[in-house]
Amino acid sequence: MADDREVLREVWEGRLPVAFSLSSDEVSVMEQPEPYYLLVPRQSYLTLVTDKVQKHFKTYTDPDKVGEVWFEYEGQPLKWHIPIGVLFDLYSFSSTLPWKITLHFQNFPDEELLGCRSKEAIESHFMACVKEADCLKHRSQVINGMQKKDHKQLWMGLQNDKFDQFWAINRRLMEHTGDEPFRNIPFRIYQVDKSYIQSLFRPVTDDGEPLTLGDLLKENLPDIIPKIDACVTQVIIQGVEPPLDTPIQWLSEHLSHPDNFLHICVLHETDDR
Amino acid sequence: MADAVGWKRNLRKQLRQRNRVECEYFKELINNHNKIFEGVDSMRTQNVALQIQVERLKQENLDLNLKSETSSSGNGGGGKASNEKIQSLEQKLFKLQEELTEMHRRKGENAQQLIDVSHELQEKEKLLTSKDTKLTETLFQLDSLRNEMKHLEDSIIEKETAYQLLRDEHQALQLACTSAEEKLRVAKEENTELITRWMELKGKQAEFLNFDNEEYHKKQRAKLKQDLKEAAETHVDIKQPKIRPQRSGSQSMQICYQAIIPTHAHYKFDAHDGEVNAVRFTLSGRICATGGADRKIKLWEYGNGQLILKGSLMGSNAGVMCVDFDSQEHHVLGASNDFASRVWSIADHRLRHTLTGHSGKVLAAKFFGDASKVVSGSHDRTLKVWDLRSKACIRTIFAGSSCNDLVTSEAAGSTIISGHFDKKVRFFDTRSDTCGNEITLQGRVTSLDLSPDRTMLLSSTREDSLKVIDLRMNQVISTCCADGFHVGNDYSRAVFSPDGQYTLAGSQDGSVFIWNTATGKLETRLMKEHHSSVVAVAWQPSGAMVISCDRTKKAILWSDI
Numbered sequence: 001m002a003d004d005r006e007v008l009r010e011v012w013e014g015r016l017p018v019a020f021s022l023s024s025d026e027v028s029v030m031e032q033p034e035p036y037y038l039l040v041p042r043q044s045y046l047t048l049v050t051d052k053v054q055k056h057f058k059t060y061t062d063p064d065k066v067g068e069v070w071f072e073y074e075g076q077p078l079k080w081h082i083p084i085g086v087l088f089d090l091y092s093f094s095s096t097l098p099w100k101i102t103l104h105f106q107n108f109p110d111e112e113l114l115g116c117r118s119k120e121a122i123e124s125h126f127m128a129c130v131k132e133a134d135c136l137k138h139r140s141q142v143i144n145g146m147q148k149k150d151h152k153q154l155w156m157g158l159q160n161d162k163f164d165q166f167w168a169i170n171r172r173l174m175e176h177t178g179d180e181p182f183r184n185i186p187f188r189i190y191q192v193d194k195s196y197i198q199s200l201f202r203p204v205t206d207d208g209e210p211l212t213l214g215d216l217l218k219e220n221l222p223d224i225i226p227k228i229d230a231c232v233t234q235v236i237i238q239g240v241e242p243p244l245d246t247p248i249q250w251l252s253e254h255l256s257h258p259d260n261f262l263h264i265c266v267l268h269e270t271d272d273r
Numbered sequence: 274m275a276d277a278v279g280w281k282r283n284l285r286k287q288l289r290q291r292n293r294v295e296c297e298y299f300k301e302l303i304n305n306h307n308k309i310f311e312g313v314d315s316m317r318t319q320n321v322a323l324q325i326q327v328e329r330l331k332q333e334n335l336d337l338n339l340k341s342e343t344s345s346s347g348n349g350g351g352g353k354a355s356n357e358k359i360q361s362l363e364q365k366l367f368k369l370q371e372e373l374t375e376m377h378r379r380k381g382e383n384a385q386q387l388i389d390v391s392h393e394l395q396e397k398e399k400l401l402t403s404k405d406t407k408l409t410e411t412l413f414q415l416d417s418l419r420n421e422m423k424h425l426e427d428s429i430i431e432k433e434t435a436y437q438l439l440r441d442e443h444q445a446l447q448l449a450c451t452s453a454e455e456k457l458r459v460a461k462e463e464n465t466e467l468i469t470r471w472m473e474l475k476g477k478q479a480e481f482l483n484f485d486n487e488e489y490h491k492k493q494r495a496k497l498k499q500d501l502k503e504a505a506e507t508h509v510d511i512k513q514p515k516i517r518p519q520r521s522g523s524q525s526m527q528i529c530y531q532a533i534i535p536t537h538a539h540y541k542f543d544a545h546d547g548e549v550n551a552v553r554f555t556l557s558g559r560i561c562a563t564g565g566a567d568r569k570i571k572l573w574e575y576g577n578g579q580l581i582l583k584g585s586l587m588g589s590n591a592g593v594m595c596v597d598f599d600s601q602e603h604h605v606l607g608a609s610n611d612f613a614s615r616v617w618s619i620a621d622h623r624l625r626h627t628l629t630g631h632s633g634k635v636l637a638a639k640f641f642g643d644a645s646k647v648v649s650g651s652h653d654r655t656l657k658v659w660d661l662r663s664k665a666c667i668r669t670i671f672a673g674s675s676c677n678d679l680v681t682s683e684a685a686g687s688t689i690i691s692g693h694f695d696k697k698v699r700f701f702d703t704r705s706d707t708c709g710n711e712i713t714l715q716g717r718v719t720s721l722d723l724s725p726d727r728t729m730l731l732s733s734t735r736e737d738s739l740k741v742i743d744l745r746m747n748q749v750i751s752t753c754c755a756d757g758f759h760v761g762n763d764y765s766r767a768v769f770s771p772d773g774q775y776t777l778a779g780s781q782d783g784s785v786f787i788w789n790t791a792t793g794k795l796e797t798r799l800m801k802e803h804h805s806s807v808v809a810v811a812w813q814p815s816g817a818m819v820i821s822c823d824r825t826k827k828a829i830l831w832s833d834i
Contacts, residue, residue, distance in 0.1 A: 003281065010288040017299035037303045037309070039296065056310075100298060134440035170815075239295065243280040 002135045007254050011238055012163045016088055019100035023072075025164075026106055028062040037098060041161055042085030042239065043258050046071055047116050048080060048159065053103065061105050065258050070113055074101045077112050081125050083257045084118075089236040089265040090112035123155050127261055130154065133186035133260030134173055136200070137252075142173050158258045166258065173260055174253045181210070181249045187262040189220055197221075203249040213251060214244035221266065237267040288471065532770035534787055535831035538802045539818070540579055542828055544571060549822035550764065551596045551809050558814040560619070562605050563828060564593030570607045570618065575813075579821075580830065586617045588624040594764060595637045597677075599644035600729035606647060608638035614649045616661065628659045630666045633675070636764060641689070641703075648703075649677030651689050658689075670701055677763055678720045682727055682744075692718030692732055694763070697740070705741035712747055714740055720766040724773040729790070731776055733767035735760050739776055740789055753778075753788035755795045759823075760805035771816045779807025785821045785831065802829050 021035040036056050040049045047069070052193050071078040078087050078101070088099055106117070116122065134143040147216025150169050176182055181203045189197040197220050205208050217224050218237065225244075227233035234241060238255050256262050542554075545565025551565045561573045561580060568589045573580035591610035598605055604625065608614045614635050616626040633653030640647055646667075647659040656670040656679065674695035682688045688704040694717050699708040716736030723730055729750070730742040738754035753776050761781030768777050775796060776788045783803030787796045803823040810821045819831040 003285070007281075007285055007288065009293060010285065013292055013296070014288075015292070015296035015300070017295065017303055034310075037299075037306045038304050039300060047334075068788075096304075097295060128788065238288070240284060240289045242287075243283050246280045 015039045019098045020103050023055045023102050023104050023271045027177050029060050033060040040084055045080055045122050047080045066105045068108045070104050070108055080116050086263040114267050128210055129259035136184040136186040137182040185252045191266050207231050210247045213246050216248050232269045234267045284390050380540035414539045532772045533833050535819045536833045539832040540830040543826040548824045550594050552811045552820055553596050553821050554600045554811050554813050555602045562596045564596045564607055566592035584622045588615050597639050599640045606638050608635040610634040614638040637678045639681050648689050650679045680721045680723050692721045719763050722768045724769045731769050739767050751793040758786050767807045770812050771814050777810050779810050779821050781806045
């Protein structure tokens with residue numbers, strides 16, 4: 001199991017180099033400010049890690065017009081409530097690094113993005129995801145058995161990027177008693193320009209045979225397998241392409257994001273190029 | 274499993290690749306970038322601050338220039354002369370000021386010196402006064418010392434006179450002493466002379482005594498010779514008695530010439546509460562003792578065809594296994610399961626001795642010698658010989674097996690014969706330490722009895738037979754057995770009749786068997802009276818009666834009347 005622990009560590013260590021730049025429309029001083037480079041954790045959320053960036057760019061914009069901050073990549077507004085890694089995999093998986101993101105302080109696109117007034121909003125969204133996932137996995141038994149300080153520790157672990165602090169609690173959420181697997185796998189399948197797919201999926205057949213990633217995809221996107229075989233479609237989780245015969249239970253335990261969901265990105269070649 | 278490992282390895286490889294491409298390549302770059310960024314930021318703010326300072330300084334400079342210009346234009350050409358005057362005055366002022374300070378300084382110094390000098394003066398005065406006081410003190414001391422000296426001189430003179438007196442006395446005493454020593458020497462000489470004379474007299478006296486003794490011996494020898502001669506002349510006719518008296522000293526010894534075979538139960542009674550383990554008559558046949566599992570020994574007296582209870586002897590802490598009388602009929606001996614043997618006196622029923630020392634049940638105990646000794650055999654595989662006068666164990670014999678019964682025989686030279694659990698009959702001489710002899714039988718030996726003429730030994734064994742052993746040949750000369758005869762216990766007893774003609778034993782089924790000793794033929798079988806295993810039997814010394822005891826309280830007196 002030391003291997004699995006190492007996998008968890010590798011997943012946690014995932015970072016993305018990002019070049020933030022201020023939207024040229026919003027620059028109020030003479031010179032265009034330099035882009036701000038930052039390594040951001042894949043597991044985290046955009047608004048959570050960009051305090052410095054915002055502070056830096058605020059000096060270059062008109063202070064009267066400063067509203068809520070939002071991000072955009074090649075004209076696509078980025079939803080802050082989706083983990084950074086998933087956003088990258090979905091929109092710019094094969095683009096060159098560093099990832100170029102444009103920062104806006106004005107004209108918040110209300111119809112496309114949720115408002116994010118404070119860190120508490122992110123925390124409550126994160127905890128809602130964890131609870132939903134545990135409801136799917138253990139009928140909420142584990143999360144309800146925890147104390148308030150355990151919930152706090154989960155959040156602080158993520159916020160401060162502390163692997164041990166986070167996994168001390170998260171381990172209990174990922175446990176399955178004996179040979180009994182999760183009741184359902186909490187997952188979301190993202191595709192560009194489509195809303196995500198989420199359904200109930202048991203990790204084993206009625207006979208107790210473990211099911212794989214391929215089985216899951218087949219059930220939710222029936223015509224996907226031949227496309228994958230023809231290399232027209234890619235399935236990305238945590239920035240890698242897992243083999244289709246990977247057991248879905250193992251994937252859920254090890255490649256889930258901190259919100260306990262398995263975020264699966266399905267990329268069609270036509271979308272990309 | 275290999276499959277599983279395949280996907281896992283693939284995943285790990287991809288993850289590592291991901292982290293390398295996305296993270297490690299950029300880590301340092303971005304770090305450096307951030308550092309430079311921060312550096313630039315701080316530089317910028319510094320720069321702004323510096324610029325502000327420069328501005329302010331410029332402004333100040335301007336102000337100053339303005340001021341100086343206005344002041345210089347105001348004072349104009351007024352007084353160069355006054356200027357010079359002022360300068361000289363200033364110089365004077367300066368000089369005077371310097372002088373003043375110098376004066377001040379000196380004044381200060383002088384004051385300081387004055388203070389120092391007065392200080393010194395004070396100290397000296399103090400010193401002087403202290404010296405004066407010291408001087409007066411020493412003078413006083415000198416006076417007192419002189420007085421003391423005078424005193425001491427006086428006392429010395431006194432002492433000298435006393436000393437003279439003592440010396441005279443001493444000389445006188447020494448003279449007395451020498452004269453006394455002289456006297457002592459003379460007395461000693463006298464003493465030695467007297468001693469030598471006394472010794473001489475003693476020697477003479479001894480000679481006289483020796484002579485006397487010799488005379489006496491001679492006379493006695495002569496008398497003895499005379500007696501022997503007379504004795505040799507008289508003729509003595511010695512009759513051989515049919516049965517030798519068994520033990521000496523009994524007041525009313527009953528000698529049996531013919532034992533009578535009993536035919537029916539004559540008297541039945543309950544002897545003890547529980548098993549009756551031992552029964553024995555005195556040599557006179559008057560008194561019978563029984564020992565039971567109820568921890569008592571009971572004494573019975575025969576009269577009017579009945580046994581009348583004379584008394585119960587208490588003291589044992591466990592069941593009594595064996596009883597024995599001494600030849601004088603003064604004492605009764607009981608061996609008990611509480612590892613001890615006890616001796617009671619018959620006359621007053623009091624416990625006399627308790628012989629403790631065995632570490633197992635004592636299964637047999639007998640008087641021997643002149644009833645001052647007891648030998649006991651125990652389950653602890655030893656025999657012990659006790660001296661009743663010193664109340665101590667005088668010898669322990671390691672027999673090697675649990676001893677079920679033993680007999681003693683003075684006729685065979687103070688021999689102890691013991692019957693053992695390992696099927697052996699062992700012979701021990703009380704006067705030597707070695708085990709003399711042993712005979713192996715077919716079964717565990719449960720009891721031993723000597724015939725009245727001390728030539729035959731009866732032993733009962735667990736293989737359901739009685740063996741008669743000739744002690745002179747150490748051989749089994751006859752075997753007594755019968756249908757229905759079973760030896761019930763390891764401590765079932767069998768006995769000879771008082772004339773030695775018959776052997777008697779009780780069986781497990783409650784019947785009593787009598788055999789002919791010489792032929793081993795069954796003489797009679799007394800049945801249907803006992804309802805449980807018969808443990809002990811005894812033949813009355815007169816030969817007329819037999820008593821048998823069983824495991825359920827009963828004792829039965831059998832006779833032919």
